[in-house]
Amino acid sequence: MARVETFYDVIRRQGISRRSFLKFCSLTAASLGLAPAFGPRIAHAMETKPRIPVLWLHGLECTCCSESFIRSAHPLVKDVVLSMISLDYDDTIMAAAGHQAEAILDEIRHEYKGRYIAAVEGNPPLNEDGMYCIVGGRPFVEQLREVCSDAMAVISWGSCASWGCVQAAHPNPTRATPVHEVITDKPIIKVPGCPPIAEVMTGVVSYILTFDKIPELDRQGRPKMFYSQRIHDKCYRRPHFDAGQFVEQWDDEQAQKGHCLYKMGCKGPTTYNACSTTRWNGGVSFPIQSGHGCIGCSEDGFWDNGSFYDRLTNVKQFGIEANADQIGGTVAGVIGTGIAAHAAVSAVKRARMKSGETQAPPHPNAPSHD
Amino acid sequence: MATVSTPNGFSLDNAGRRVVVDPVTRIEGHMRVEVNLDSDNVIRNAVSTGTMWRGLEVILKGRDPRDAWAFTERICGVCTGTHALTSVRAVENALDIKIPENANTIRNIMQLTLQVHDHLVHFYHLHALDWVDVVSGLKADPKATSELAQSISPWPKSSPGYFRDIQARLRKFVESGQLGPFKNAYWGHPAYKLPPEANLMATAHYLEALDFQKEIVKIHTVYGGKNPHPNWLVGGVPCPINIDGTGGVGAINMERLNLVSSIIDQSIEFVNQVYIPDLIAIAGFYKDWLYGGGLSSTSLMSYGDIPERANDYGDKSLLLPRGVILNGKLDEIHEIDLGAPDQVQEFVNHSWYKYADESKGLHPWDGVTEPNYVLGPNAKGTKTRIEALDEGAKYSWIKSPRWKGHAVEVGPLARYVIGYAQNKPEFKEPVDQLLKALDVPVAALFSTLGRTAARGLECAWAAEKLRYFQDKLVKTIKAGDQSTANTAKWDPSSWPKSAKGVGFTEAPRGALGHWIRIENTKIANYQAVVPTTWNGSPRDTKGNIGAFEASLLDTPMADPEQPLEILRTLHSFDPCLACSTHVMAPDGQEVTKVTVR
Numbered sequence: 001m002a003r004v005e006t007f008y009d010v011i012r013r014q015g016i017s018r019r020s021f022l023k024f025c026s027l028t029a030a031s032l033g034l035a036p037a038f039g040p041r042i043a044h045a046m047e048t049k050p051r052i053p054v055l056w057l058h059g060l061e062c063t064c065c066s067e068s069f070i071r072s073a074h075p076l077v078k079d080v081v082l083s084m085i086s087l088d089y090d091d092t093i094m095a096a097a098g099h100q101a102e103a104i105l106d107e108i109r110h111e112y113k114g115r116y117i118a119a120v121e122g123n124p125p126l127n128e129d130g131m132y133c134i135v136g137g138r139p140f141v142e143q144l145r146e147v148c149s150d151a152m153a154v155i156s157w158g159s160c161a162s163w164g165c166v167q168a169a170h171p172n173p174t175r176a177t178p179v180h181e182v183i184t185d186k187p188i189i190k191v192p193g194c195p196p197i198a199e200v201m202t203g204v205v206s207y208i209l210t211f212d213k214i215p216e217l218d219r220q221g222r223p224k225m226f227y228s229q230r231i232h233d234k235c236y237r238r239p240h241f242d243a244g245q246f247v248e249q250w251d252d253e254q255a256q257k258g259h260c261l262y263k264m265g266c267k268g269p270t271t272y273n274a275c276s277t278t279r280w281n282g283g284v285s286f287p288i289q290s291g292h293g294c295i296g297c298s299e300d301g302f303w304d305n306g307s308f309y310d311r312l313t314n315v316k317q318f319g320i321e322a323n324a325d326q327i328g329g330t331v332a333g334v335i336g337t338g339i340a341a342h343a344a345v346s347a348v349k350r351a352r353m354k355s356g357e358t359q360a361p362p363h364p365n366a367p368s369h370d
Numbered sequence: 371m372a373t374v375s376t377p378n379g380f381s382l383d384n385a386g387r388r389v390v391v392d393p394v395t396r397i398e399g400h401m402r403v404e405v406n407l408d409s410d411n412v413i414r415n416a417v418s419t420g421t422m423w424r425g426l427e428v429i430l431k432g433r434d435p436r437d438a439w440a441f442t443e444r445i446c447g448v449c450t451g452t453h454a455l456t457s458v459r460a461v462e463n464a465l466d467i468k469i470p471e472n473a474n475t476i477r478n479i480m481q482l483t484l485q486v487h488d489h490l491v492h493f494y495h496l497h498a499l500d501w502v503d504v505v506s507g508l509k510a511d512p513k514a515t516s517e518l519a520q521s522i523s524p525w526p527k528s529s530p531g532y533f534r535d536i537q538a539r540l541r542k543f544v545e546s547g548q549l550g551p552f553k554n555a556y557w558g559h560p561a562y563k564l565p566p567e568a569n570l571m572a573t574a575h576y577l578e579a580l581d582f583q584k585e586i587v588k589i590h591t592v593y594g595g596k597n598p599h600p601n602w603l604v605g606g607v608p609c610p611i612n613i614d615g616t617g618g619v620g621a622i623n624m625e626r627l628n629l630v631s632s633i634i635d636q637s638i639e640f641v642n643q644v645y646i647p648d649l650i651a652i653a654g655f656y657k658d659w660l661y662g663g664g665l666s667s668t669s670l671m672s673y674g675d676i677p678e679r680a681n682d683y684g685d686k687s688l689l690l691p692r693g694v695i696l697n698g699k700l701d702e703i704h705e706i707d708l709g710a711p712d713q714v715q716e717f718v719n720h721s722w723y724k725y726a727d728e729s730k731g732l733h734p735w736d737g738v739t740e741p742n743y744v745l746g747p748n749a750k751g752t753k754t755r756i757e758a759l760d761e762g763a764k765y766s767w768i769k770s771p772r773w774k775g776h777a778v779e780v781g782p783l784a785r786y787v788i789g790y791a792q793n794k795p796e797f798k799e800p801v802d803q804l805l806k807a808l809d810v811p812v813a814a815l816f817s818t819l820g821r822t823a824a825r826g827l828e829c830a831w832a833a834e835k836l837r838y839f840q841d842k843l844v845k846t847i848k849a850g851d852q853s854t855a856n857t858a859k860w861d862p863s864s865w866p867k868s869a870k871g872v873g874f875t876e877a878p879r880g881a882l883g884h885w886i887r888i889e890n891t892k893i894a895n896y897q898a899v900v901p902t903t904w905n906g907s908p909r910d911t912k913g914n915i916g917a918f919e920a921s922l923l924d925t926p927m928a929d930p931e932q933p934l935e936i937l938r939t940l941h942s943f944d945p946c947l948a949c950s951t952h953v954m955a956p957d958g959q960e961v962t963k964v965t966v967r
Contacts, residue, residue: 064447095555098391134421137756173425251855258620280596287595292608
């Protein structure tokens with residue numbers, strides 16, 4: 001495999017100076033939430049590792065994951081595609097079509113057996129023998145199985161691949177099925193969200209290339225670095241929640257002041273994602289900052305948890321925090337109590353997490369996948 | 371078969387060699403096309419097939435109508451937001467909810483932002499490689515490339531050194547042998563006509579546009595919290611305005627307005643100094659390749675969009691043109707009534723669905739969907755290994771929508787031709803200028819190239835209109851109106867027992883309508899008829915062919931093994947297959963062949 005070059009070779013050959021390269025490495029470290037000391041380590045990895053082929057497949061989906069991916073600000077998607085990975089198949093952007101496109105899958109599978117990444121956007125429908133999603137005249141699920149069989153790892157992009165998402169919402173007419181229920185013999189990294197945040201997507205790819213391993217995952221298969229805390233845990237409006245200051249109606253005075261959206265149905269308290277810290281589109285905003293509650297799009301079965309505007313009072317895991325609803329009604333006098341209650345429930349949750357009892361709330365109405 | 375004439379005026383002959391392209395790439399979703407060539411390799415029959423079905427409208431049944439925007443937004447992440455806007459309009463129409471002026475303005479800004487972003491990304495990242503030979507750029511003289519660039523645009527990134535660097539990066543990339551998304555493509559194909567310098571310039575702009583597109587969508591992020599898939603609200607928009615009060619940092623404030631304003635300026639500059647000059651330069655080399663007209667010279671439709679006044683969806687309020695042109699009669703614009711049962715209808719006799727009586731079409735409010743995946747007797751292969759489809763039978767997951775029985779083309783070209791026919795200066799003048807610059811007659815519009823050009827003109831129009839509406843927002847705020855939502859009917863207990871409504875927009879790809887029926891505060895029936903359903907439809911009961919199929923006819927292929935000409939024409943429509951393949955079961959009807967778990 002003499003023609004396999006390192007990332008560093010490629011980036012230098014493309015006219016990027018060593019100085020820019022090192023700057024890129026430190027930015028990558030920062031975007032992964034790593035200490036500055038990791039910059040040189042990333043640089044070393046980039047200098048010595050070959051570019052990994054990525055085969056990016058599309059099942060039933062809406063292409064929002066691809067659209068999100070190309071929004072990445074650090075690293076720029078141009079640099080990811082030209083210099084970090086070898087994106088040899090992605091039917092949304094590839095120049096070739098038809099059998100010229102399909103031939104690439106066979107070539108990479110054989111030439112890079114066990115050394116490429118299968119990135120999956122969307123999911124396979126299993127009803128109608130899989131023919132609700134046809135690629136090359138065959139069911140998509142066949143292509144998925146073949147490509148994953150020789151991959152070293154699988155990335156499930158977005159909520160479709162990770163959980164099933166909108167087409168798997170009740171009654172799931174096509175029997176759209178998440179990737180891990182079809183591919184059971186490969187490491188799978190779930191990067192949920194509808195779509196996932198761009199820098200989280202490129203962050204996961206950079207991590208794999210940099211550290212030569214898949215990121216540490218939680219029990220549901222999500223990278224801990226981005227999915228181990230709730231939107232609510234890091235929300236900049238959290239002090240308003242704790243103070244019992246809530247938006248009561250769209251565009252009311254509290255909304256204009258940027259108070260907590262919990263009473264408008266915000267799912268931040270039960271949603272594990274990086275939106276309230278990494279934010280969206282280069283850090284410009286995130287749903288809560290722009291006035292709408294979180295709809296919980298990175299959670300399994302979020303389409304079947306009642307209306308996006310239903311208050312979270314009846315969610316079991318919400319526990320004592322549900323009382324904050326009443327506390328909010330009586331405001332100032334009981335702020336202290338609110339915080340105390342809140343602290344108590346947080347402590348209970350930490351204990352539960354430690355004991356491995358649960359990491360995310362259950363979804364009583366979510367469609368079951370067998 | 372012998373040659374068959376379709377009622378809408380095309381000749382089909384499937385006797386010759388059959389060529390299959392599956393997957394059609396650089397589109398949204400999954401699509402297949404088959405063509406028959408005559409002995410001169412000219413396309414004489416075309417069969418286009420939507421190859422995916424997700425059933426979103428089945429899923430919407432029984433849901434809260436206020437949630438529908440989020441579900442339908444996920445129909446498509448490329449034209450993100452346009453289904454959501456159509457959905458909130460449908461619900462507001464059903465429940466007679468009036469939105470504040472600022473909400474209308476912000477929605478227009480969201481929709482125009484999508485138009486600018488989507489058209490730009492389509493041109494450079496989904497379509498350009500049909501016209502631009504990336505590898506040929508290696509032979510370019512950077513100095514001559516610089517001269518070319520500077521002769522067509524004041525865009526500053528145009529020095530010989532800049533193009534030399536790009537070329538060096540490109541050369542090393544190609545020589546590495548790892549071509550990534552450019553692998554196995556059609557470089558060197560005789561249908562590529564650009565000189566190396568134009569190829570190098572366009573490739574440089576492919577990369578610049580990739581960097582820039584992520585800036586445009588920040589407008590969605592400001593008003594909608596994220597992109598793709600920003601947030602919307604029945605009754606207005608979710609982002610409050612707070613210009614000078616306590617906590618203004620939690621709302622649309624001066625800093626946010628400045629951010630949007632700055633992005634609008636950059637977008638106008640990029641479109642006018644990069645996209646439009648590239649479009650004219652590239653078109654100049656292809657003006658002899660005027661294939662791909664299809665239905666565009668005869669049958670076109672646009673619902674209109676971008677209402678100047680809140681809650682006024684009439685012709686005079688809509689800035690994008692509205693109407694239907696039939697039989698090539700540009701002097702007669704037909705009026706559209708989306709509620710009329712005999713106007714918009716969907717047929718399924720060539721689609722993988724079942725009606726009780728397939729000789730008739732159904733209006734979306736009464737739409738029926740029952741999947742029925744069967745291949746015709748002349749299909750080759752098996753049900754799960756299709757070698758060739760039988761277009762005499764059912765052959766697509768897309769239905770066949772018709773307007774009063776007519777197949778029509780929708781999209782930027784339709785909008786521009788209708789605006790041109792209506793003598794609206796803001797559409798007519800740029801078209802005339804472009805035709806003059808290229809020295810081609812009006813008839814040249816009705817082509818693949820015309821479609822691509824109209825999209826570019828519309829991108830520039832949308833960027834200018836962004837500025838207009840952002841200024842309008844500031845003016846309204848200045849006049850003391852900061853309202854963004856009407857919550858009078860937020861509570862479902864205020865709704866009538868049953869209601870029905872229709873919402874429409876002009877998505878980047880064309881006319882988009884959502885039809886909703888609400889019973890007891892829940893969705894009883896939901897139907898979306900989308901642009902690619904119109905353009906990509908299979909044949910109908912009478913044998914009329916849709917826009918994709920019509921556009922491929924009579925096009926010569928230089929090399930049947932390398933379907934560059936097919937891709938070029940299909941891409942000119944900017945197909946969106948996840949949008950087009952939808953359906954809905956009517957109230958009380960079970961969807962068959964479906965395992966509900």
